[in-house]
Amino acid sequence: MRYRVCVSEVLSAAHSIRSHGGVGRYLHGHDFRVRACATTEALGGGNIAVDLKVLEEALRDLLEPLDHRYLNEVLGVEDLSTEYLAGYVLRRLRERVSEVSSVEVCSGEGRYCVEVSE
Numbered sequence: 001m002r003y004r005v006c007v008s009e010v011l012s013a014a015h016s017i018r019s020h021g022g023v024g025r026y027l028h029g030h031d032f033r034v035r036a037c038a039t040t041e042a043l044g045g046g047n048i049a050v051d052l053k054v055l056e057e058a059l060r061d062l063l064e065p066l067d068h069r070y071l072n073e074v075l076g077v078e079d080l081s082t083e084y085l086a087g088y089v090l091r092r093l094r095e096r097v098s099e100v101s102s103v104e105v106c107s108g109e110g111r112y113c114v115e116v117s118e
Contacts, residue, residue, distance in 0.1 A: 003049030004101070006037040007056045011063045015071040015080040027070070030107035032082070034063060034089060038099035050099050058096040062089060082107055086116040094118075 014029040036059050038050040065074065072080045075088060082105050090103040102117035 002039060002041055003043065004037050004039050005050040005052060005055065006035055007052060007059055008033055008035040009056075009059050009063055010034070011066055012068055013066055013071050014069070015085075017079045017081050018072075019079050031109075032085065033104075033106040033110065034059065035104040035106075036089065036093055036100055037102045037104075038097055039101040040099055050097070055097055055100070058093055059089075062092050062096075082112065082114045083116070086114045090116050090118065 011032040011034055012029065013032065014027055016027045017024040019025070036055060038055055040049045043049055071085065072078065075084075077084065086103050086105040089105065090100065093100045093103065102115055104113055104115040106113040
């Protein structure tokens with residue numbers, strides 16, 4: 001069997017995609033819903049696939065310094081797309097929780113979502 005365990009947090013932040021031809025090139029903000037999922041092939045101790053508390057704390061710790069900030073400045077990139085943010089979160093989360101397999105970032109009340117996986 002394959003087990004997939006997911007947690008979500010909300011990140012409120014500003015960004016811009018400066019090279020974009022549309023309105024996204026201007027400074028604007030979103031409430032991003034960030035969902036991180038970890039996958040395992042078997043249950044561990046206590047018949048738990050992934051410790052939800054560990055996954056939740058890792059996601060919260062990663063997002064806290066980004067909350068209510070200008071993401072382009074904090075992450076040091078000219079163009080900060082939702083795709084870039086999702087990839088950043090996945091790479092950083094995997095450093096703390098190796099079972100993290102995917103990250104989904106949604107903006108605009110879930111109208112636009114990006115999922116990245118390895």
